[in-house]
Amino acid sequence: MGNPFDGVDTSNTPYTIVSSDTHAGLQVEEYREYLESRFHPDFDEWVETRHMHRRLMEEVNGEYVAQWEGENELGLQGAYDPEIRDKELDADGIAGEVIFADGDAVTGQESPPFGAGLAAGQITDPELAFAGARAHNRWLEEFCATNPVRRAGVALVPVIHGVEQSVKEVEALADKPGIRGVMVPTMWHDNPSYGHESYDPFWAACADAGLVVHTHSGEGDWDAYNGNLAQFVLEVPFWTHRILWQLLLSGTFDRFPNLKYAVVECGSYWLGDLLWKADTSFGANSKVKKLNSMTKGLVEKLPSEYLGTNVFIGASAMSTEEIRRRHTNGIDALMWGTDYPHPEGSWPNTVERLETDFQEVSIEDTRLLLGLNAIECYDLDADGLGEIAARVGPTPEKLNQDPDLRTPDNAIREARWWFDAYGMEWKD
Amino acid sequence: MGNPFDGVDTSNTPYTIVSSDTHAGLQVEEYREYLESRFHPDFDEWVETRHMHRRLMEEVNGEYVAQWEGENELGLQGAYDPEIRDKELDADGIAGEVIFADGDAVTGQESPPFGAGLAAGQITDPELAFAGARAHNRWLEEFCATNPVRRAGVALVPVIHGVEQSVKEVEALADKPGIRGVMVPTMWHDNPSYGHESYDPFWAACADAGLVVHTHSGEGDWDAYNGNLAQFVLEVPFWTHRILWQLLLSGTFDRFPNLKYAVVECGSYWLGDLLWKADTSFGANSKVKKLNSMTKGLVEKLPSEYLGTNVFIGASAMSTEEIRRRHTNGIDALMWGTDYPHPEGSWPNTVERLETDFQEVSIEDTRLLLGLNAIECYDLDADGLGEIAARVGPTPEKLNQDPDLRTPDNAIREARWWFDAYGMEWKD
Numbered sequence: 001m002g003n004p005f006d007g008v009d010t011s012n013t014p015y016t017i018v019s020s021d022t023h024a025g026l027q028v029e030e031y032r033e034y035l036e037s038r039f040h041p042d043f044d045e046w047v048e049t050r051h052m053h054r055r056l057m058e059e060v061n062g063e064y065v066a067q068w069e070g071e072n073e074l075g076l077q078g079a080y081d082p083e084i085r086d087k088e089l090d091a092d093g094i095a096g097e098v099i100f101a102d103g104d105a106v107t108g109q110e111s112p113p114f115g116a117g118l119a120a121g122q123i124t125d126p127e128l129a130f131a132g133a134r135a136h137n138r139w140l141e142e143f144c145a146t147n148p149v150r151r152a153g154v155a156l157v158p159v160i161h162g163v164e165q166s167v168k169e170v171e172a173l174a175d176k177p178g179i180r181g182v183m184v185p186t187m188w189h190d191n192p193s194y195g196h197e198s199y200d201p202f203w204a205a206c207a208d209a210g211l212v213v214h215t216h217s218g219e220g221d222w223d224a225y226n227g228n229l230a231q232f233v234l235e236v237p238f239w240t241h242r243i244l245w246q247l248l249l250s251g252t253f254d255r256f257p258n259l260k261y262a263v264v265e266c267g268s269y270w271l272g273d274l275l276w277k278a279d280t281s282f283g284a285n286s287k288v289k290k291l292n293s294m295t296k297g298l299v300e301k302l303p304s305e306y307l308g309t310n311v312f313i314g315a316s317a318m319s320t321e322e323i324r325r326r327h328t329n330g331i332d333a334l335m336w337g338t339d340y341p342h343p344e345g346s347w348p349n350t351v352e353r354l355e356t357d358f359q360e361v362s363i364e365d366t367r368l369l370l371g372l373n374a375i376e377c378y379d380l381d382a383d384g385l386g387e388i389a390a391r392v393g394p395t396p397e398k399l400n401q402d403p404d405l406r407t408p409d410n411a412i413r414e415a416r417w418w419f420d421a422y423g424m425e426w427k428d
Numbered sequence: 429m430g431n432p433f434d435g436v437d438t439s440n441t442p443y444t445i446v447s448s449d450t451h452a453g454l455q456v457e458e459y460r461e462y463l464e465s466r467f468h469p470d471f472d473e474w475v476e477t478r479h480m481h482r483r484l485m486e487e488v489n490g491e492y493v494a495q496w497e498g499e500n501e502l503g504l505q506g507a508y509d510p511e512i513r514d515k516e517l518d519a520d521g522i523a524g525e526v527i528f529a530d531g532d533a534v535t536g537q538e539s540p541p542f543g544a545g546l547a548a549g550q551i552t553d554p555e556l557a558f559a560g561a562r563a564h565n566r567w568l569e570e571f572c573a574t575n576p577v578r579r580a581g582v583a584l585v586p587v588i589h590g591v592e593q594s595v596k597e598v599e600a601l602a603d604k605p606g607i608r609g610v611m612v613p614t615m616w617h618d619n620p621s622y623g624h625e626s627y628d629p630f631w632a633a634c635a636d637a638g639l640v641v642h643t644h645s646g647e648g649d650w651d652a653y654n655g656n657l658a659q660f661v662l663e664v665p666f667w668t669h670r671i672l673w674q675l676l677l678s679g680t681f682d683r684f685p686n687l688k689y690a691v692v693e694c695g696s697y698w699l700g701d702l703l704w705k706a707d708t709s710f711g712a713n714s715k716v717k718k719l720n721s722m723t724k725g726l727v728e729k730l731p732s733e734y735l736g737t738n739v740f741i742g743a744s745a746m747s748t749e750e751i752r753r754r755h756t757n758g759i760d761a762l763m764w765g766t767d768y769p770h771p772e773g774s775w776p777n778t779v780e781r782l783e784t785d786f787q788e789v790s791i792e793d794t795r796l797l798l799g800l801n802a803i804e805c806y807d808l809d810a811d812g813l814g815e816i817a818a819r820v821g822p823t824p825e826k827l828n829q830d831p832d833l834r835t836p837d838n839a840i841r842e843a844r845w846w847f848d849a850y851g852m853e854w855k856d
Contacts, residue, residue: 193652195659224621230677230710230722231623234702238666249658269705273697274662276749282658294658320849321704421748 002428004308004332005407008364008372012403014393015367016385018096018374019089020314021216021265021337021345025103025110025117026080026139034135035113042128043113050108057107068106068343075348076341079103079110082146089150092338092350095371095389096380098152098314099144100183100216100264101136105342112136116156118218121185126161130169133158137173144178149384152180154214159184159202160191167205174209180378181212181262186219186240194243195250203247207258212312212377215243216264240266244311245274249282251298253310260377264314265339269321271313272328276418278303302424304416308332312377317346320357323369327415331365331407335374351394359400362407366399430856432736432760433835436792436800440831442821443795444813446524446802447517448742449644449693449765449773453531453538453545454508454567462563463541470556471541478536485535496534496771503776504769507531507538510574517578520766520778523799523817524808526580526742527572528611528644528692529564533770540564544584546646549613554589558597561586565601572606577812580608582642587612587630588619595633602637608806609640609690614647614668622671623678631675635686640740640805643671644692668694672739673702677710679726681738688805692742693767697749699741700756704846706731730852732844736760740805745774748785751797755843759793759835763802779822787828790835794827 026034028050035043058065069076078085080103089097101117103110111117114125116132123129133156144153155173159166173179184194192198206213217240220232241263246252253259279302282295307313307330315322316337326334339345346353358366371389375382396403413419419426454462456478463471486493497504506513508531517525529545531538539545542553544560551557561584572581583601587594601607612622620626634641645668653659669691674680681687707730710723735741735758743750743757744765754762767773774781786794799817803810824831841847847854 188652193654195652195656196654224616224623224674226621226624226678228623228678228722228726230706230727231673233709233722234673234677234706235666235670238663242663245659245662246652249662250654250656269701270698273701277697278658278662281661294656294661298656299658321845417749 003407003409003412004368005362005364008367010363010403010406012395012397014389014395015093015399016095016371016375016382016389017093017336017393018098018371018380018385019094019338019340020098020262020335020374021316022097022099022340023101023103023105023342024079024085024099024140024143025101025112025136028109028111030080031113031135031139034138036131039113039128039131046114050111054107054109065106072341072348076104079341080143082143086147086150088340088348090392092340092347093354093392093394094338094340094350095385095393096150096152096374097340098154098180098337098374098378099140100154100214101156102218103341105344112156116158118216120156120158121160121187121189121219123158123161126158129158129161130165132156134169137169137179141176141178148178149381150388151178152378152380153178154181154183155179157182157184159199160188163199163202167201170202170205170209170211173211179211180380181214182206183214183216186215186217186243187221193246195246195252200255203252203256203259207256210258210379212260212262214262214264214314215240216314217266237266237270241270245278248303248306248311249278249295249299251295253306254298254300257310260310260312262312262314262335262377265316265337267322268313268315268318268329268334269325271330272325275304275307275328275416279424280418280422304330308373308376312373317353318369323357323361325415326361326365326369327411331368331412332373334369335377336370351398354394354399361401362405363396363401363403365407366396366401431835431837431840432796433790433792436795438791438831438834440823440825442817442823443521443827444523444799444803444810444817445521445764445821446526446799446808446813447522447766447768448526448690448763448802449744450525450527450768451529451531451533451770452507452513452527452568452571453529453540453564456537456539458508459541459563459567462566464559464562467541467556467559474542478539482535482537493534500769500776504532507769508571510571514575514578516768516776518820520768520775521782521820521822522766522768522778523813523821524578524580524802525768526582526608526765526802526806527568528582528642529584530646531769533772540584544586546644548584548586549588549615549617549647551586551589554586557586557589558593560584562597565607569604569606576606577809578816579606580806580808581606582609582611583607585610585612587627588616591627591630595629598630598633598637598639601639607639608808609642610634611642611644612671614643614645614671615649621674623674623680628683631680631684631687635684638686638807640688640690642690642692642742643668644742645694665694665698669698673706676731676734676739677706677723677727679723681734682726682728685738688738688740690740690742690763690805693744693765695750696741696743696746696757696762697753699758700753703732703735703756703844707852708846708850732758736801740801745781746797751785751789753843754789754793754797755839759796759840760801762797763805764798779826782822782827789829790833791824791829791831793835794824794829
C-alpha cells in the first residue's frame with residue numbers, strides 16, 4: 001500500500017487545515033421552529049431546565065464564565081452565525097471543518113432539544129431522542145449549506161433507541177450535501193452493545209450512504225463518580241473509544257468494508273498501546289494462538305491495519321507527546337481539530353500553537369495530520385478547500401519547520417515496534 | 429526521599445524473588461468442610477455446576493486442557509499440596525509468594541464456594557458471598573501456616589455486599605500470621621463505587637490491620653461482549669485498575685495514609701500515561717487550573733507520588749516493553765509475579781524468562797522489581813526469605829546481567845518526562 005506520506009507536497013504551499021472537531025448549535029430556545037410541534041410542551045419545559053443550568057453555572061463558576069464569554073464575545077456567536085464563523089475560521093487558519101453539536105461547552109446553552117447532542121445516551125425516551133436529533137439535523141443542513149465546501153456536518157442519530165428508525169434517518173441524510181457523518185451515543189446504557197449484530201442494518205446503511213460514524217467525548221459512567229469530576233476526566237477517553245474495539249473486534253469492518261468510524265476529542269495517547277495489545281493478540285498475523293482463536297473468521301486483518309481506511313481519530317488539539325507518537329498511533333488516521341468554539345481546544349490561537357508544536361515535524365506528516373487525513377476520511381473537496389487555504393492557511397515556513405526534513409521510509413515500522421519484537425510479518 | 433534504588437545490594441548475591449501473583453485453592457468439593465453447614469445444600473448444587481463447566485471446557489478446548497494438565501500434572505497439585513508447592517517454587521527460583529484464590533485457571537476446579545474468588549462480584553446473594561469467602565479464608569490460613577515465611581495469603585472480603593460485615597472480617601483476619609492482604613471484588617455492580625464514603629470504615633480497618641487491599645483481574649462487563657472474548661481481553665485491565673483511580677482521586681490515601689492498595693495481573697503498560705494525565709491535571713502541583721480544582725482539598729500530593737507508598741502494582745510476568753518503561757511506571761511500585769500455577773504466567777520457566785528479559789536491567793532495579801518492592805508492600809520477613817533465596821534464587825550472573833551497570837541518579841525524573849514538559853516542580 002505504500003507509505004501515506006509518499007508523494008505528499010513538501011513545498012512551502014500553505015497548509016489546508018481541516019478542523020476535525022468543531023461545534024455549532026442554536027441558542028436552545030431557537031431550536032423550537034425546527035422541532036415537530038407535538039414536542040413543544042416537552043421542549044418548553046426542557047428549555048427552562050437549560051436556563052436554570054446556566055444560572056447554576058454562573059453561580060458556581062461565574063468568574064470563569066464571564067472571562068471566557070467577555071474575551072470571545074463575537075467569536076462565540078459563530079456557533080450559529082455563519083458569517084462570523086467564517087471570519088473566525090479564517091483568522092484561525094482553518095480551511096474546512098467537521099461540525100458536531102453543542103456549541104456552548106461552558107454553560108450548555110446551545111444544545112439540541114432534550115440534550116440530543118453529546119449527552120444523547122442519557123435521554124431515556126426514544127421519541128424525544130429522535131425528535132431532538134432531527135431538529136438539530138434540519139438546522140445543521142441549512143447551516144452547512146451556507147458554505148458547503150468548508151463545512152462537513154455530523155448529524156445526530158440515536159441508534160441505541162431504534163435501529164430501524166435510525167436506518168431511515170441515515171437514508172434520508174444520504175443525499176444532503178453538507179452532511180458527511182453521523183454521531184451515535186457514546187454509551188449504550190441498557191441497550192445491546194455496539195458489537196451486537198442487531199446494529200448491522202445501521203452500519204450497512206452508513207456504509208452505503210458514505211456517512212462516517214462517530215462517537216465524541218461527553219458521556220461517562222456518572223453514577224460511579226460520586227460527584228468527583230476528576231474520575232470522569234481521567235476515564236472519559238475509555239468510554240469514548242470503547243466502541244472502536246466493539247466494532248473492530250466483532251468484525252464489523254470486515255462485514256462492511258466501506259464503513260468508516262471516527263472517535264473524536266478523546267486524545268490519541270491510549271491508541272498505540274491498545275494497537276500493540278490488539279495486534280499481538282488478535283488477527284490473522286498475531287502470535288498468541290490461544291487468544292487469536294477468539295477473532296478467527298471475524299477479523300481478517302490486524303487491528304492496526306484498519307486505521308486510515310476504516311478507522312480515523314479526531315485527535316483534536318494533540319499534545320506534543322501525542323504528536324511525537326504519530327507514527328505509532330497512525331500517521332494516516334490522526335486528524336487535528338481546534339474544538340472551536342469550545343475552550344479546551346486551540347481556538348482562537350491555533351496558528352500560534354502550530355508554530356510551536358510542529359517545529360520538529362516533517363511537512364508531509366504535518367499535511368496528513370492537519371488536513372489530508374480528514375479530506376480522505378470525509379471525502380472532502382480538496383480543490384475547493386485548497387483555494388480557501390491559499391488565503392488563510394499558514395505555510396511550513398510560518399510553522400518554523402525545516403523544509404529539508406523528510407519522514408524516513410521506515411518511520412511507521414520503527415514506531416510499531418511490536419512487529420519486530422513479536423516476530424510478526426510486516427506488509428509494506 | 430531519595431531514589432529507591434540507592435543503597436540496594438549490587439553484588440552477585442542471589443535474587444530474593446517474591447512472586448506477587450500466585451494462586452492456590454482446594455478442589456471445589458473439598459471446600460465443603462470449611463463451609464458452614466447451613467450452606468451445604470447450595471454448595472452441593474454449585475459443585476455440580478462447576479463439574480459441568482469442567483466437562484464443557486473439555487469439549488470446547490479438550491486438546492489444550494489435556495496438554496497443559498499432562499505436561500504439568502505434579503506441579504498443578506501444588507495448588508493445594510504445600511510440599512509439592514514448595515518444590516515448584518524452589519525449581520522456579522521463587523523465595524516468597526503472595527497467594528490469591530482460584531488455583532485452576534483452565535477449567536475452574538479450584539474456585540472458592542459460589543465463585544467467591546476472582547469472580548466474587550458476580551455473586552448476587554450477600555450471604556453466599558461472605559460464606560464462600562470465609563470458607564476459603566479458613567483454608568488459606570491453614571495453608572499459609574505450612575510455611576509462614578514464604579507464603580503471604582490474600583483473604584477474600586466481598587465488601588460490596590456489606591461494609592460492616594467486611595470490617596468485622598478484616599478485624600478477625602488482622603492477627604492471622606499468614607494473611608497479608610484482602611481482595612475485594614473488581615467491579616461494584618449496582619453497589620456504590622469504591623470512591624464512595626460509605627466504604628471508609630473498611631479502608632480504615634484495612635489500614636489499621638496492615639492488610640493490603642487488592643483487586644485482581646478476572647471480571648469484566650460481560651453483558652457488553654456478546655460472547656466476543658477478545659473485547660473482554662482488551663478491556664479487562666481497565667476494569668481491574670479502575671478502583672485505583674477511584675481511591676486515589678477521592679482522597680482515600682490522604683484520609684488513610686497507612687492504606688496500601690495493589691492491582692494485580694492487569695499489566696502495567698497503561699500506568700505511565702494515566703500518571704501523566706493525572707499528574708498534570710490533578711494534585712497540588714498540577715498545571716491545569718480548571719481541572720486542579722476538582723481534587724482540591726482531597727488529594728494532597730501528585731498522583732504519581734502515591735506509588736511505592738500507598739499504591740503497588742502486581743505486574744506479574746511483565747513484557748520486555750513494560751520492563752523498559754519501569755522508571756516511568758514506578759520502579760518502587762512494580763512487582764514481578766509468576767502467576768503460578770496458571771498458564772498465562774512464567775511458571776515453570778521463570779528463570780529462563782528472567783535470563784532473557786532482564787539482561788539490560790541494572791541489578792538494583794532488578795532487586796526492586798523481583799522482590800524488594802513486594803517485601804516493602806507486604807512487610808515480609810526479608811531475612812527469612814533471603815535464606816530461602818540463598819538456596820533457590822538466581823544470581824545476577826545467571827541472569828546475564830552486567831555487574832557494572834548502574835541506574836542513573838536521574839532515571840525517574842528523565843522517565844517522568846511530563847514534569848519538565850509541563851514545567852512542574854520535581855521533588856528529589
